[in-house]
Amino acid sequence: MDEAAVARAAITVTGRLVDKLPVITKTVQQSLVAAISELRDEEQLQQLLRDTVESNVETFFAAVRHGISVQNVEPPIAALEYSRRLAQREVSANALTRAYRLGHRAALRFILDEVRATDLDPALRLAVYELMEAVSFDYIDEISQRVVEAYQDERDRWLESRNSVRASRVRDLLASGDDVDVDAxxxxxxxxxxxxxxxxxxxxxxxxxxxxxxxxxxxxxxxxxxxxxxxxxxxxxxxxxxxxxxxxxxxxxxxxxxxxxxxxxxxxxxxxxxxxxxxxxxxxxxxxxxxxxxxxxxxxxxxxxxxxxxxxxxxxAALLGGNVESAAGWVTDVLGPLAEATENDERLRETLRAFLGSGSSYKAAAEDLHLHTNSVKYRVNRAVERRGRPITDDRLDVEVALLLCHYFGASLLH
The missing domain is CATH 3.30.70.100 (Alpha-Beta Plaits)
Structure with a gap:
């Protein structure tokens, strides 16, 4: 088939379709809104959808009539703006890509009807349709990628901005006094x-x-x-x-x-x-x-x-751990050598902490630590010996110091 003849015939068909652009635009828009519930929005957005459909169809027709490669075609401004508006309204990207697929199908029906209505040779009619179908597919493939990129960029920017405002309001709420309008x-x-x-x-x-x-x-x-x-x-x-x-x-x-x-x-x-x-x-x-x-x-x-x-x-631990340096000095004063950062002292501290925490019950501490009662008695006695003095007079201080060692570990110990 003569490519030049096919191109000329395609230009003729496209010229007729341009005359029907308002009808094509309205039909495609209505089919999209009927099929995709997320696109049924206020009048302002509907107008932008109409402009998006019209500009995309018109750009595609121009590419066919002038032999322009779709790689050199820029997305219509209305199409880019529509994708950004959808991102701001948290309409899914799937709805956007689906609109391009369904819009492509609806436009192909008009192309097919127009090709059938010509008095061209059947073989030439088929070649013209194949040409316009191929160009339209390449156009939709290229433009849909570009508008999705615009959608994603806008969504990232929008979410960052929205989350920033939300975070600021949360911080204000945390810092404010009791006089707050709860519902607002x-x-x-x-x-x-x-x-x-x-x-x-x-x-x-x-x-x-x-x-x-x-x-x-x-x-x-x-x-x-x-x-x-x-x-x-x-x-x-x-x-x-x-x-x-x-x-x-x-x-x-x-x-x-x-x-x-x-x-x-x-x-x-x-x-x-x-x-x-x-x-x-x-x-x-x-x-x-x-x-x-x-x-x-x-x-x-x-x-x-x-x-x-x-x-x-x-x-x-949170109250006393605000100043770790001061807490470390106090822990050393209370526990003495038992505050050393050794594995043996750690075992003794944990055993003594369990013993005191169980009401000074060797049996209860042994159950918590999964040890024999005699092992607990031995370790408790060794812990007291390491400390260098009994725990009867300042038991509360010892319990708090052991607690701090348990949570803050190496940062408190020698």
């Missing part, structure tokens, strides 16, 4: 403040893939769903690997929600507060989670996978 604040941060809140600080190691925050957010969404929460958690990114989180806890789940989170899947490092109600609970649970994280980070990887403010000794 809830609307501003898009989170229900009249619930019971479990606050958490979550963090993880960098994976190199850049999806740490998304992975952590999915973890909390799954957990919230597992406890029957009716709303999504509030997730505020602090940096690339750290986030503040609030989970709206159903009343019936409040009593055991911390332990359920403790054993839920393999998640990030977590420091959590206590489940507390209302705006005051929103703030207090967050402060508790922050304190728990201070203890967790100081304790190191062995202890900080999950640290709850309600765990025994965590609140006290």
């Amino acid at each position: 604040a809830a609307m501003a941060i898009r989170y229900p403040l009249r619930r019971i809140h479990l606050a958490a600080v979550a963090w993880c190691d960098e994976s190199g893939e850049g999806d740490e925050l998304s992975s952590m957010e999915r973890f909390f969404n799954r957990f919230a769903e597992s406890i029957g929460a009716q709303e999504n958690p509030l997730f505020i990114s602090v940096d690339r690997v750290t986030a503040w989180v609030w989970i709206p806890v159903p009343g019936e789940a409040a009593d055991d929600v911390v332990n359920r989170l403790r054993v839920f899947d393999d998640g990030p490092f977590l420091a959590v507060g206590n489940p507390l109600p209302g705006v005051d609970g929103f703030r207090r649970s967050h402060r508790q989670a922050q304190d728990a994280r201070t203890v967790a980070v100081a304790a190191g990887a062995a202890l900080c996978r999950f640290t709850a403010a309600g765990d025994s000794g965590v609140a006290v």
Whole structure:
């Protein structure tokens, strides 16, 4: 088939289609809105969709009439702007790409009808259709990629901006006094403040893939769903690997929600507060989670996978661990040589801590440590000997010092 003859015939067919551009535009737009519910929006956006369809069809016709390679065709301004608007309204990228596929199919029907209506030789008609189909496919393939790139860029920018504003409002709420319009604040941060809140600080190691925050957010969404929460958690990114989180806890789940989170899947490092109600609970649970994280980070990887403010000794450790240098000196004064950073002294300290924590019961301490009672008695006596004086007069000081050693470890010890 003579390529020049095919090109001339295609130009003729395209010229007729240009005359029908308003009808084609309206038909394609209506078919898209009917098929994709996410595109049924206000009049202003509908007008932009109409301009997008019209400019895409017109650009495609121009490429056929003038023999322009689709690689040299720039996406219509209306098409790029429409993709950005969809990103801002959180319409899925799938809806955008589907619109281009369905719009392509609708436009091909007009092309086929117009080719059939010509008095060209059947072989030439087939060649013209094949040419226009090929150009249209290349056009849709190229332009859809470009508009999706614009969509993704705008979505990233939009989410970053929106999250930045949301994070700022959350910080204002944390810093504000008691006089707060609860409903207005809830609307501003898009989170229900009249619930019971479990606050958490979550963090993880960098994976190199850049999806740490998304992975952590999915973890909390799954957990919230597992406890029957009716709303999504509030997730505020602090940096690339750290986030503040609030989970709206159903009343019936409040009593055991911390332990359920403790054993839920393999998640990030977590420091959590206590489940507390209302705006005051929103703030207090967050402060508790922050304190728990201070203890967790100081304790190191062995202890900080999950640290709850309600765990025994965590609140006290947070209060006394604010000045580690001063605490270290005090611990040395209280424990003497028992504060040495050796494996043997660590065993003696942990045994003495379990003994005192069990009400000075050798049997109970032995059960907690999975040791024989005589072994516990021996270690307790050795711990007292290492300290250099009995623990009867300052037992409370000894318990607190052992607690600090347990959580802060090497940072406190010689």
